[in-house]
Amino acid sequence: MKRRDFFTSTYFYGLSTAIITGFVIFKVWGEVKAFDDINWLDVMSEGGMVILAVFWLALLVRSRPAGRVTQLLALGLCGIVFSWSMDFLDEFIHLAKALPWHNWLESLPIPFSLVILSIGIYHWHQEEIAISQQMLKRERHFREHRLFDKLIPVGGAAFLRKQLKHSIAEAKQFQQPLALLAIDLDNFNEFNRRHGVEEGDHVLQLVCQLLLLQLRDEDIICRLAGDRFVILLANTTHDQAMQILHDMKGSIAAFVYRSKQTNERMSISASAAITMANESDSSSLLKQLNHELMRVKRHSEQLA
């Protein structure tokens, strides 16, 4: 998803127009206060509120994908920014309380925007539940967005280390076997060389989705680095893990990628290795897994 720029969004234009209109109304019907009448403490606190609300709005518009929930949240925040900024103007320009404008500008927008914002937050809550359901296979024990992989929608190596610690402890507690499966694409460097990093990144994203589809609810997938994925298979014996390994390799071999630029058909193959977690600590376990994978790769290279 590309990030959207707040200052070029319709929310910004709409909000600016509304605030300018409000300002004009104030200017026409109100009278500017004398310098000594201005309460600077109020000016600072109300000005600060406006700045903060704009900051929330900008973050929201920049980070969230367009859609109904974003629209509701943004409209609600726009209303709040507008009515607070009218409060702020009020500190400088006096508008007679008797005028209908006064209420319309200052008091009326707040309840409306709060209602819209609340509806937005409710839907956001629903959306969050739906996303968590989807994320289940990528984060089992906890969520930590700072450890997410920048490229692929799964955790990175640091995330894997943390998950692995939890999984080892869990496996020990329930006396269950824990298997680690590493999958590495063959000749991925050459693919990047021939088709460019952008195309390579795309393949990784697709392969990751392909692997995700085959995971059971208790399994977790992470990207270790480059084209190497690690899957934690909870309560899985070596034989069961072997079966999963073959199925995954088979699915990658059956997968055909069509390049974005030339629509060329390409098939991909992968190497995979398994290590059982027998009481070892997480970092040496990962090292062991990698050694195993290197051995498998070298072996298949020699055969070729």
Add this chain to the structure above:
Amino acid sequence: MAKLLKHTGYERDVAFIPAYCQPAVLIDLAIARDVNTKHLFRSTRLSLDDLHSADTLVSSEQVETLIDNTRKLLDADDTSFLYGQQLLPGFYGACSHALQQVRSARQAIEFLCEFHVFLTPLMTPRFYENDEYGFLYWQTNSGSTQIETFLSEAYISATKSMIDWLSKQSLPWQFEFTHAEPEYIEQYWVNLGSDVLFEQQMNVMKLPLSYLNKEWSASTSLGLHGATNAAYQQLRKLDEQASFLDHLYDYLRQHITEPISLDSVSFAFGISPASMKRKLKKHHTHFQQQLDLVRKHTAIYLYQVKGFSNQDIAEYLCFSDMNNFRRAFKRWTGLSPNTLFAQ
């Protein structure tokens, strides 16, 4: 009397790298990963238009800033490795052309050393061998200490990736790095393999001689000779063929058995000791540091290749007293000669 050097080498603020070469590879990578180009070019004095032009040259200093910006903006552990894997043989004219036609790892490495100004402008590779291994070690040549880790990861994975690709197999490389083991060690496993050591004396890649000398194909390629000559022509057209620090390193290496001082070296370079000091400071170093570096490398070379004993090495490096030598050695390497060579 020492001979006067004709060239003192390019300095870190001299523009000699075509913007459409290595800098463009990096910028492409950043753009493919959605980095804002405005932020990417911050304080590099560059713009996207410069990349379209054939004449824009940039200095080491500018590339350094560009790398630093990219690193911060991408904030991913694999940037240096991915960048490296796109770097070689590259599209840098005749030398890239020739590099694609080399027929053994040795030839590729010799080529890299000869034409590093075009191929790996910010670090200089140097090669030596004993009867088991070939060693290719890398040094920053413009005082880019801040991004040394990034550069060594990039250039070493570039070389590995290119030679593996040309030889059509994964060769049994071994790597040593001067920096400490990073948190993202898995990037090394995936991109370089598991034979990696950290906190070593040099950034070096080793390959057994049998793999180094193995001819990849028997067919002779006529294009190679022409391309090599064209690459030499390209090299001769440059004002300078190496950096200031390269020249200094080579000079010190050649005269290491003689008594060396700042004054004698400055004289050979045709500049005053004061401006020598100034230049060194500009490259974030000082004379003693460079001299120690050369002595360290010479000592390691003498041990690994010539099989010299501590005593022989001390004599070679003009130390009259073994205790002095041991103390100095510890200053260069952090280890006593016996401990280091026992490894």
